[in-house]
Amino acid sequence: MPDKESYLIQVYHKLYQLYGPQGWWPLMDLEGENPTKTGSLKGYHPLNYSLPETSQQRFEVILGAILTQNTAWTSVEKALWNLKRMGVVHPQNLLELETEILKEAVRPAGFFNQKSVYLQEISRFFLKMDGKVPARKEILGVKGVGNETADSILLYAYHQPQFVVDAYTKRIFGHLGVIKENSSYMEVKNLFEECLPRNVPLYQEYHALIVEHAKRYYQKRPYNEIHLKRY
DNA sequence: AACCAGGACGTGA
DNA sequence: TCACGTCATGGT
Known part of the structure; x- marks a missing residue:
């Protein structure tokens, strides 16, 4: 695999060309009033890289980042909607909410016992930061925030140039032979950050495009890589 | 009816 | 450090 740098950049352009x-x-x-009939909220904002803008929107991204751990986004939407109805997409309100009530709201997103605790932990942290951008190490110190969640929060809530690696990233680029199958999170993250310009919209789109592509072709074996092999 | 989902934590080698 | 079990609901 010569010249991973140009390869990763070209794969990005290919994905962007495919999915936009x-x-x-x-x-x-x-x-809005309610979730759509399909159960899927819209919420996506193509080519608008200034969101989130408000503290509440930033907090919503953070809640979603924790809720979506090993969980489909459609399930996360249900939990987020519950939290919104209860008026707790706000750190102070969330902390004041009865734990059992919080668990019922989180339930559709799975792992509701631990995720409820995680949401309380990140709420305290959010209040403590008081609007300041947290360092990566600081967020990693919060219980329930691992590598991917930390980078997701920094990249999408705080517009920091931290590349997000997930299981899909390892699956696709492992299968393409760019990385070893058992590469560590930081190895993969560092590779992408060394190969790509340090650009927030680029990082945001690349990760999202990887997820979109993986949902289509990397859920079930045998994986079909031809969509990226030729570009 | 397995299997997977935009992982993280606790434990024991 | 690292492999492994655990956490849980919901869709295919």
């Missing part, structure tokens, strides 16, 4: 701007991170329509 993804508009991550999705935000609930805070003025």
Whole structure:
């Protein structure tokens, strides 16, 4: 695999050409009434890289980042909607909410016992930061925030140039022979950050495009890589 | 009816 | 450090 740098850049352009701007991170329509009939909220905002803008939107991204751990986004939407209905997409309100009530709201997103605790932990942290951008190490110190969640929060909530690696990233680029199958999180993250210009919209789109592509072709074996092999 | 989902934590080698 | 079990609901 010679010249991983140009390869990773060209794969990005190929994905962008295939799927277009993804508009991550999705935000609930805070003025809206209800989830759509399909159960899927819209919330995506292609080519708008200034979101989130408000403290509440930033907090919503953070809640979603924790709720979506090993969980489909459609399930996360249900939990987020519950939290919005209860008026706790706000750190102070969330902390004042009865734990059992919080668990019921989180339930549709799975792992509701631990995720409820995680949401309380990140709420305290969010209040403590008081609007300041946290360092990566600081967020990693919060219980429930691992490598991917930390980078997701920094990249999508705080517009920091931290590349997000997930299981899909390892699956696709492992299968393409760019990385070893058992590469560590930081190895993969460092590779992408060394190969790509340090650009927030690029990082945001690349990760979202990887997820979109993986959902289509990397859920079930045998994986079909021809969509990226020729570009 | 397995298997997977935009992982993280606790434990024991 | 690292492999492994655990956490849980919901869709295919």
